[in-house]
Amino acid sequence: MHARFTGGAAQGASIPAQRPGQAPDQTDRARGTRAAEQARRRPPPPRPDWALERGKRALPVLVHTAQCWNSFFMQAINREQAIEALTRGGVPPCARCEPDKTLGVLTETTTRSGACRQ
Template structure:
């Protein structure tokens, strides 16, 4: 009787370990499929032709209306007096001095 209970517990533990390993593999695969975040972002206003801020790609305060851009596009926007985000400071990251 005790041997049967131990065998059942061992089987349950083996199933649990296999499930956890499967979940971990799936999580890693999801992470690998995620595209890398853009390095620079432009935040657009309600009028899509209006650019309201330049952000780094890692900024947490980009709002909902942002588009990924190249380093050169971000630099050009700052040269055209588009404000830099005060939280992520892309102007500092791009080498602009106030």
């Protein structure tokens, strides 16, 4: 059974129609299986150098180094964003990994509010 294609560059070309509930052909399944297998073989992405822990309503809670990385609770940030969060953003550093010391931004206003959720 064929249906007519009414738009695009190949006007009038016929393509096979797929009935509702009909399973995709074997080539589609094989492509999906290969893609899933390749995704499993890929190594996980590297840990970011700096991270921002998010709390309720996605508000920043703590700044971390890669030592405390947890992809569920944290967002990867770059060095400049980490410095900005610690200095201007008022986000406290993690007491465990001490990103403020690593970044060299230890100031009088920097407070230790606690360690990360690990």
